[in-house]
Amino acid sequence: MHKKYKKNLSGFVENKRLPIYNWLYYKEGFSAQIVFDLIERFDLKKGQTILEPFCGSGTTLLAAKEKGINSVGFDVLDIAVFASAVKTRDYSKVIDELKGSLEDLKNVPKRKQKIRIKEKIILRAFPERILSELLNIKENVGKIKNRVVSDFFLLCLINTATKTSFAMKDGGCIKIDKSRSLPPAKYMFIKTAKKMIRDVEEIKFPGCTTEVHRQDARCFELKENSIDCVITSPPYLNKIEYTNVYFIEEYLFLKRQFNAPLRSFVGKNSSIGIDDIGDEKLKKHLSEFRGKKYEAQIASYFVDTKRWLENVYFCLKRNKYCAVIVGGGCFEWGVVESDVILGLIAKDVGFELIDIEPLKKIVCTKNRTTKIGVLNESLVVLKK
Numbered sequence: 001m002h003k004k005y006k007k008n009l010s011g012f013v014e015n016k017r018l019p020i021y022n023w024l025y026y027k028e029g030f031s032a033q034i035v036f037d038l039i040e041r042f043d044l045k046k047g048q049t050i051l052e053p054f055c056g057s058g059t060t061l062l063a064a065k066e067k068g069i070n071s072v073g074f075d076v077l078d079i080a081v082f083a084s085a086v087k088t089r090d091y092s093k094v095i096d097e098l099k100g101s102l103e104d105l106k107n108v109p110k111r112k113q114k115i116r117i118k119e120k121i122i123l124r125a126f127p128e129r130i131l132s133e134l135l136n137i138k139e140n141v142g143k144i145k146n147r148v149v150s151d152f153f154l155l156c157l158i159n160t161a162t163k164t165s166f167a168m169k170d171g172g173c174i175k176i177d178k179s180r181s182l183p184p185a186k187y188m189f190i191k192t193a194k195k196m197i198r199d200v201e202e203i204k205f206p207g208c209t210t211e212v213h214r215q216d217a218r219c220f221e222l223k224e225n226s227i228d229c230v231i232t233s234p235p236y237l238n239k240i241e242y243t244n245v246y247f248i249e250e251y252l253f254l255k256r257q258f259n260a261p262l263r264s265f266v267g268k269n270s271s272i273g274i275d276d277i278g279d280e281k282l283k284k285h286l287s288e289f290r291g292k293k294y295e296a297q298i299a300s301y302f303v304d305t306k307r308w309l310e311n312v313y314f315c316l317k318r319n320k321y322c323a324v325i326v327g328g329g330c331f332e333w334g335v336v337e338s339d340v341i342l343g344l345i346a347k348d349v350g351f352e353l354i355d356i357e358p359l360k361k362i363v364c365t366k367n368r369t370t371k372i373g374v375l376n377e378s379l380v381v382l383k384k
């Protein structure tokens, strides 16, 4: 029987109230509560290891850490890897240093920064005075010698930038809303930093290990039969282009390294059609999309889905579970039920399909007005 999940557990909204989880607003993330539920349901214990191959803002990793369970996370987006690492670090030995550095940052003189940025979206996203303030803080955060401390304040600055910007994440793109009234960046930075320091002072984690790596879920290497559970959510088909949506944060504060589009993990297979797929079973699962517009995107997405599922299957221990939160794809001609297809592919890979549990229904529209169909967001439970 399906477990009934509270509304919104597949989304990030509930995390906005939770200390540390809310150090970066990651719209595409899921709630900590769903991870806690799954940890309980799969009876995971201290000393075991959870894998999250698409760790995003680190929800699974942080929830595992709260329960004293080891975890390993991968992602290809710099901001995701950075935020996951910063959120799951141990700050117990540097709290005084954090407080001292914050005092230093409070006292840095206001200095007008020369804006050399040419990227139009960034120039539109911030008034010049705010951009100058942000760059000034960045320069001073960069002078902090202890990397754990400087990363902490850099994530705080990224968080500040999202609150002091006209840019808003709207589905797959960035919208500029100049009617927003923006607080001064330094004021917001100090307020956010104080709150973050309070979080690390208050929360005590039981001991465990957390690893975060910048790695592609299609080709990471972990030891065979070494993982006790997988809790994850891959990018959704035709949903968002992560490198676009997080462009401002990555460009301003992190060194961007990865430029390939991530929407549907389109890599070297991006021009394949369904008939080019070598795997006969997969070809059959996708046959109804042959000849449809965006056929190549659908084919690539599911070829890649098979690759990451194979990877996960290899490192998962026998009789252990893999929980995947996934939503369908919305196209102008209809919807693609990713949960069902992922379940079929998982069976081909060797998993037992335990259940597809509905989490949410999303209306799929064309031009934001005409209803095309209804998309399911589901929890697919697999067992090796």
Ligand SMILES: C[S@@+](CC[C@H](N)C(=O)[O-])C[C@H]1O[C@@H](n2cnc3c(N)ncnc32)[C@H](O)[C@@H]1O
Residues within 6 Å of the ligand: 026, 028, 029, 030, 031, 053, 054, 055, 056, 057, 058, 059, 060, 074, 075, 076, 077, 080, 215, 216, 217, 218, 232, 233, 234, 235, 236, 242, 262, 265
């Ligand atoms: C739905 S989000 C995961 C959100 C995460 N569960 C959370 O709560 O924050 C999907 C993530 O997959 C990442 N991603 C996309 N393609 C990837 C790939 N080939 N390998 C690893 N990560 C990838 C994206 O950067 C994004 O962070």
